[in-house]
Amino acid sequence: MADFQIISDSSCDLPKEILEKYSIDLVPYLVTFDGVNYYKDGVDITLDEFYEQLQQKGVFPKTSLPSIQAYSDKFRPYLEKGMDVLCVCLTSKFSGSFQSAINAANILAEDFPERKIRVIDSCLVTYIQGLLVCDIAEYKNEGKDIDEICNLVETYKSDSGIFVTVDSLSHLQNGGRIGKASALAGNLLNIKPIISFEDGELHAYSKVRGRKKALHEVVDIACEKLAGKYDDYRILVLHNCCEDDGKEISAYMAEQGLPSLGISFVGITISVHIGPSAAAVVFLKNRPVA
Numbered sequence: 001m002a003d004f005q006i007i008s009d010s011s012c013d014l015p016k017e018i019l020e021k022y023s024i025d026l027v028p029y030l031v032t033f034d035g036v037n038y039y040k041d042g043v044d045i046t047l048d049e050f051y052e053q054l055q056q057k058g059v060f061p062k063t064s065l066p067s068i069q070a071y072s073d074k075f076r077p078y079l080e081k082g083m084d085v086l087c088v089c090l091t092s093k094f095s096g097s098f099q100s101a102i103n104a105a106n107i108l109a110e111d112f113p114e115r116k117i118r119v120i121d122s123c124l125v126t127y128i129q130g131l132l133v134c135d136i137a138e139y140k141n142e143g144k145d146i147d148e149i150c151n152l153v154e155t156y157k158s159d160s161g162i163f164v165t166v167d168s169l170s171h172l173q174n175g176g177r178i179g180k181a182s183a184l185a186g187n188l189l190n191i192k193p194i195i196s197f198e199d200g201e202l203h204a205y206s207k208v209r210g211r212k213k214a215l216h217e218v219v220d221i222a223c224e225k226l227a228g229k230y231d232d233y234r235i236l237v238l239h240n241c242c243e244d245d246g247k248e249i250s251a252y253m254a255e256q257g258l259p260s261l262g263i264s265f266v267g268i269t270i271s272v273h274i275g276p277s278a279a280a281v282v283f284l285k286n287r288p289v290a
Helices: 016-022 047-054 068-080 097-111 126-141 146-154 170-174 180-186 211-226 243-256 268-274
Strands: 004-009 025-027 030-032 038-040 062-064 084-089 117-121 160-165 191-198 201-209 233-240 263-265 278-285
Touching (some): 004 068, 016 126, 030 268, 068 084, 084 146, 117 146, 126 146, 126 278, 170 268, 233 243, 243 263, 243 278
Parallel strands (some): 004 084, 233 263
Antiparallel strands (some): 030 038, 030 062, 160 191, 160 278, 191 201
């Protein structure tokens, strides 16, 4: 059984220590604030530097997905070493990253017909995608082969949820993710939107009045969706540019008996679309033991 390298696009938002622990390699997204200068996520710009820019009034950054060449350049050195490649990408309904990786794999297959190059559409975003990548690493450490792992993750990767509140829908509107009417309603009378991520896409879920109530609402929705089956899932709090709100969600989760693995950050790729001050409860089903 050939050794294989685990690769993900940078939308997985895994911290450096986790990447090093599992020897996971990344293909970075690009972010621009002016449409001229592009920075590689985590390479040319740190998350803190990005957050600082994101919070400036009237700033609407954009991302550019990894190119076919970027994936080819990342895959090739491992293939030349006689290793197979397993790559995990941001949901294909949100980005063309998956298709770029597929195209690169098809091109490289001509030069390395004896190697396996597997590309998985995670159907996920941010740290939930990261959890799936970590699951793959755990399966690899247990000695499972690349195709067995691909089959296993397909059985549960969609059993997940993300419920997020933002102060404003302006970034979602600017990026074409949420319609203008929803954006307008989200800015009136202190109404705070609740956004869900389901079936690989963002949806306007509900609206509540007041930020604190919205923070509690994402917890209440998660409790309802999980229906007491908390032990079957990994549950986390995510935020960007609003650590105190993340702590508020975490405290309310404890009051409601909803366990949490902790608080982490929404990275550059998704923060571009949802803007600053996003706070969320996210969950992914536990990986099957096989």
